[in-house]
Amino acid sequence: MPSPTTSVRAHLRLRADAPAAASALVALADRHGVELLSETLTVTGPDGPVEVRELRSGDGTRLHEFTVPAGASTLEYEAQVRTSTGPDATLGARERWEFTRPSRYCPSDRLITFAAAEFGRLDAGPRRELLPDLVARWVFDHLAYVSGSSLPTDGALETLLARQGVCRDFTHLVVAVLRALDVPARLCSVYAPGLSPMDFHAVVEAAPDGRWQVVDATRLAPRESLLRIASGRDAADTAFLTTAGQVDLQELSVVAVVEGDLPLDDHAHPVVLR
Amino acid sequence: MPSPTTSVRAHLRLRADAPAAASALVALADRHGVELLSETLTVTGPDGPVEVRELRSGDGTRLHEFTVPAGASTLEYEAQVRTSTGPDATLGARERWEFTRPSRYCPSDRLITFAAAEFGRLDAGPRRELLPDLVARWVFDHLAYVSGSSLPTDGALETLLARQGVCRDFTHLVVAVLRALDVPARLCSVYAPGLSPMDFHAVVEAAPDGRWQVVDATRLAPRESLLRIASGRDAADTAFLTTAGQVDLQELSVVAVVEGDLPLDDHAHPVVLR
Amino acid sequence: MPSPTTSVRAHLRLRADAPAAASALVALADRHGVELLSETLTVTGPDGPVEVRELRSGDGTRLHEFTVPAGASTLEYEAQVRTSTGPDATLGARERWEFTRPSRYCPSDRLITFAAAEFGRLDAGPRRELLPDLVARWVFDHLAYVSGSSLPTDGALETLLARQGVCRDFTHLVVAVLRALDVPARLCSVYAPGLSPMDFHAVVEAAPDGRWQVVDATRLAPRESLLRIASGRDAADTAFLTTAGQVDLQELSVVAVVEGDLPLDDHAHPVVLR
Amino acid sequence: MPSPTTSVRAHLRLRADAPAAASALVALADRHGVELLSETLTVTGPDGPVEVRELRSGDGTRLHEFTVPAGASTLEYEAQVRTSTGPDATLGARERWEFTRPSRYCPSDRLITFAAAEFGRLDAGPRRELLPDLVARWVFDHLAYVSGSSLPTDGALETLLARQGVCRDFTHLVVAVLRALDVPARLCSVYAPGLSPMDFHAVVEAAPDGRWQVVDATRLAPRESLLRIASGRDAADTAFLTTAGQVDLQELSVVAVVEGDLPLDDHAHPVVLR
Numbered sequence A, B, C, D: 001m002p003s004p005t006t007s008v009r010a011h012l013r014l015r016a017d018a019p020a021a022a023s024a025l026v027a028l029a030d031r032h033g034v035e036l037l038s039e040t041l042t043v044t045g046p047d048g049p050v051e052v053r054e055l056r057s058g059d060g061t062r063l064h065e066f067t068v069p070a071g072a073s074t075l076e077y078e079a080q081v082r083t084s085t086g087p088d089a090t091l092g093a094r095e096r097w098e099f100t101r102p103s104r105y106c107p108s109d110r111l112i113t114f115a116a117a118e119f120g121r122l123d124a125g126p127r128r129e130l131l132p133d134l135v136a137r138w139v140f141d142h143l144a145y146v147s148g149s150s151l152p153t154d155g156a157l158e159t160l161l162a163r164q165g166v167c168r169d170f171t172h173l174v175v176a177v178l179r180a181l182d183v184p185a186r187l188c189s190v191y192a193p194g195l196s197p198m199d200f201h202a203v204v205e206a207a208p209d210g211r212w213q214v215v216d217a218t219r220l221a222p223r224e225s226l227l228r229i230a231s232g233r234d235a236a237d238t239a240f241l242t243t244a245g246q247v248d249l250q251e252l253s254v255v256a257v258v259e260g261d262l263p264l265d266d267h268a269h270p271v272v273l274r
Helices: A093-098 A112-119 A126-142 A156-162 A167-180 B112-119 B126-142 B156-162 B167-180 C112-119 C126-142 C156-162 C167-180 D112-119 D126-142 D156-162 D167-180
Strands: A005-016 A020-024 A034-045 A048-050 A053-056 A062-068 A071-083 A185-191 A201-206 A213-215 A227-232 A241-244 A247-258 B005-016 B020-024 B034-045 B048-050 B053-056 B062-068 B071-083 B185-191 B201-206 B213-215 B227-232 B241-244 B247-258 C005-016 C020-024 C034-045 C048-050 C053-056 C062-068 C071-083 C185-191 C201-206 C213-215 C227-232 C241-244 C247-258 D005-016 D020-024 D034-045 D048-050 D053-056 D062-068 D071-083 D185-191 D201-206 D213-215 D227-232 D241-244 D247-258
Touching: A034 A062, A048 A062, A093 D053, A093 D062, A112 A126, A112 A167, A112 B156, A126 A167, A126 A201, A126 A213, A156 A167, A156 B112, A156 B156, A167 A185, A167 A201, A241 A247, B034 B062, B048 B062, B112 B126, B112 B167, B126 B167, B126 B201, B126 B213, B156 B167, B167 B185, B167 B201, B241 B247, C034 C062, C048 C062, C112 C126, C112 C167, C112 D156, C126 C167, C126 C201, C126 C213, C156 C167, C156 D112, C156 D156, C167 C185, C167 C201, C241 C247, D034 D062, D048 D062, D112 D126, D112 D167, D126 D167, D126 D201, D126 D213, D156 D167, D167 D185, D167 D201, D241 D247
Parallel strands: none
Antiparallel strands: A005 A071, A005 A247, A020 A062, A020 A241, A034 A048, A034 A071, A053 A062, A185 A201, A185 A227, A201 A213, B005 B071, B005 B247, B020 B062, B020 B241, B034 B048, B034 B071, B053 B062, B185 B201, B185 B227, B201 B213, C005 C071, C005 C247, C020 C062, C020 C241, C034 C048, C034 C071, C053 C062, C185 C201, C185 C227, C201 C213, D005 D071, D005 D247, D020 D062, D020 D241, D034 D048, D034 D071, D053 D062, D185 D201, D185 D227, D201 D213
16 A cells, blocks of 8 residues: 655744744654655745754654744745654653653642542553553543633643643643553644644653553544654643744644545554654 | 430630630531520630630521630530421522532532533423432542541542542532532531541532532431531531631540431432431 | 712623523612612513512622523613711621631632731731731732733632732732731722722722721722622622523623712721721 | 862662552762762662662763562662862753743743742843842742641642742742743752751752753752752652652651862852752
């Protein structure tokens, strides 16, 4: 079977009164199984192109740093990739400890009794590898996806109490509960072909048995087609735009299209995120 | 059937470095269906008896105000009552509004989406009167009673997240969820024959259909034998001792004994708290 | 000196899909020093006038209960009063305990160390009566009044952290800190001649020495001209409209005009709220 | 001037019912300016020595992973080092973004208005490099160091409200406020000669102008003598012991002694943490 091609695009329109340092996480991560066919990232201000500097992490995340100029500017990212089945993603030795720690929006230390009460004694033995799916299923069953229902400062506790949120909130809750059960888990920002309305998406990557797998408690896009941008502890690590100073995001549009039909996703079998 | 007699007793041993104003809520409320056979309340300090002043609320709650003297002192309360079946307790017109408001430990305004998600569309129609029992049952099923697991500053949100607590916490969660469903609900401190270990107890009084009924999500004592001390919005209104200044409570013992056998409690049929 | 006359008016435009029980706290409280010259309160629905029932509390608060009809309706309140200097408002015996308890938006039990650290050892002796002014001054100095900066679920802790809010938030913080210092304090909703933009207003009533006085940490209107609507533990007790069911408030306008010049307010001397 | 020698030692006594995975952060970081003269780290269980695996981060942090055996065990760490003045520690390009993000115990996103209100417009220009000292001074002035006053789940918001805590709490608050002012900041666990009572210590490392400097809002030990163990976003990253499963820490003793006199610390001039 020939490998499918995916096209992604992100367009940001910005306005600032004064120059402001910025970092963007919009470029596809550099990962096995993802071959770049073409890629451009340009920032353009009132006086033309703006210099952009790429900062790469050990896990393949590519952060782009630049100065938002005063006035109107745009960030354009486009890429075409051919995807293939990569090797399994093995949990790193330090990752085993790093991704069970509590983080800003995933305060797993405050969910230990809840997680134990709801998910019982599943934290050992052969059923342990089922935990990501079980927790994601619980979140899918108990939460309502309601656009605009949450605040940027909300974390997993607020989401659990509110029983509603958006993809970021669903993901934070799953990650926090998994960590409370001692399962390494993190948030990945992704391009998600099939998502409607199209936007950046956030999903869970968890490693119950030493290998990373991806689960999506929103079930809004097939996991097979997801393309990773950034991996981190939670949304604090993966924001598509961070600025030091006042910058208005006046428009955001995201496109992610996979060649041919979208795959089906039964949500029960493990999938490896590229 | 002759009416049963109940004996209650509370003993507090206090120590203060300097005189401190205090209020106690330990005396039985003055209610229909409760006939006092005998009653004494005495506060004794290093220099003998301390003057106590009774402040009575419209709902029969009797607060006792006194000055804790410097040094060691004791508060002794004893009463014997004969109980009878009183008339139903009708929800007052202003109570209908007062007891659906959020309060310190029952922040119902933050549990509206949770309550709607978990208890669905039960907030109207003939099933509405079942809500107190349904919510108490959910709390009984999902929470663990763990002595010492909560803080005095914990409210219903912390309890819901922790999935554990003591009688006060169970009660706060039921009250908060009921108010979020627009059912008037309050906390009552009570003497509870059969409770083990014996202590002051806290239960829920709710009025889904205009009449107050009592539910106890801990199921630790039969509702028929409970004797009301104070009724209020939450534990802030019903603390057995409040002091203005540093007072150490060095010992607390509570006794509540009903003549004859304790009644059984099936927890499903409505009971009116005396 | 002839007594000045004050005119107040509130107009609410409502819309509901289905009939909903409602309570309004818009009428002037029945208090010494306020003589009603004229008063009307009418609720009008698609089919004409709606029956309104008045429920009066011991402190003079007058709650109006009615059913919001399906469709469009209005609530109109108008009153003209002559004010005179009443007797001092003495703190009631039970009020001394009731209004030092923590409440939903004034969780004083969580501000005890903050209050002690910031306001030191002022909780006894002759300086105690200065506490309402000192705390209100601190809040005025440290907080910014920013319309729309807070949520209905915010309480004094959120306000202290945010360092901004509206009148309700300023008042909650002052009340909570005063209670943490063992000073009885409550929130009063008022008509406030001179307020701009005109709206319902919320101020603090505190009783450091057995007599109620009013302080306003926003300093947006002179205290001498304020007219009390409702007194309560916090905004939960004084909401101008509470409904059981979905009702849209489509318009709110408030008028409060005092005959002659507005008094000056030096914010340092005690004022008794009528 | 000959370089001083510092001796450090940590002793942990553990007990577990069943084997449990563990990670320790007790070894000195591998940093410029710290020359190891001798070092041993041993874990000993009921059946003798336990295998320990070292995991090293890019910043020199050395995590030690092992399995706590069932029964009683000990972890012993000892090192002697000679310290010299290293080069300045330059803020890394990715660190500039990583350490301005909010984290579990340093939720800087919720302190932005507080930080702006309290520290005004110091976030740019020549005074910016003074921010670490200014914020640490504010925390030193406004907080009380009270052993046992905080919970492991407390973060900077709880500390700010409580106005008290221990070294970890002081540090979290400084870090969170600095990040809210867009200054990269992190928590470092250290050996602290002069600390009394001796224990592990936590201090702030901040980079207002592209170079890391250390500040200590507790002022409990001279900064010149501190020796770094781990650097991280907050205490979640630097816990001296983390276990997956129930392990009791039955004893902890820490020693840190510098040859000769302890240096004085005026707390105003910048110091680089080794």
